[in-house]
Amino acid sequence: MKVLLDRERCLGESVCTAVAPSYFRMGRDGKADLIRDATDDATLEEAREAASLCPALIISLKEVH
Ligand code: SF4
Numbered sequence: 725m726k727v728l729l730d731r732e733r734c735l736g737e738s739v740c741t742a743v744a745p746s747y748f749r750m751g752r753d754g755k756a757d758l759i760r761d762a763t764d765d766a767t768l769e770e771a772r773e774a775a776s777l778c779p780a781l782i783i784s785l786k787e788v789h
Pocket residue numbers: 733734735736737738739740741748755756777778779780781782783
């Protein structure tokens with residue numbers, strides 16, 4: 725799975741960094757940055773939680789083959 729972030733639409737509410745610190749951190753401009761986009765079994769739930777809780781609905785997971 726790959727994590728996608730539509731950064732331009734980020735509201736900067738830091739939900740993602742709280743629930744999925746393996747994937748997100750806040751950038752200097754107040755928007756979230758993706759630290760990495762490839763998931764692994766240990767942290768996939770983190771990514772799923774961020775996608776479901778992001779108030780802007782701009783985090784998604786995509787199957788990659
Ligand atoms: S939870 Fe969504 S809106 Fe909030 S900082 Fe993260 S990506 Fe941006």
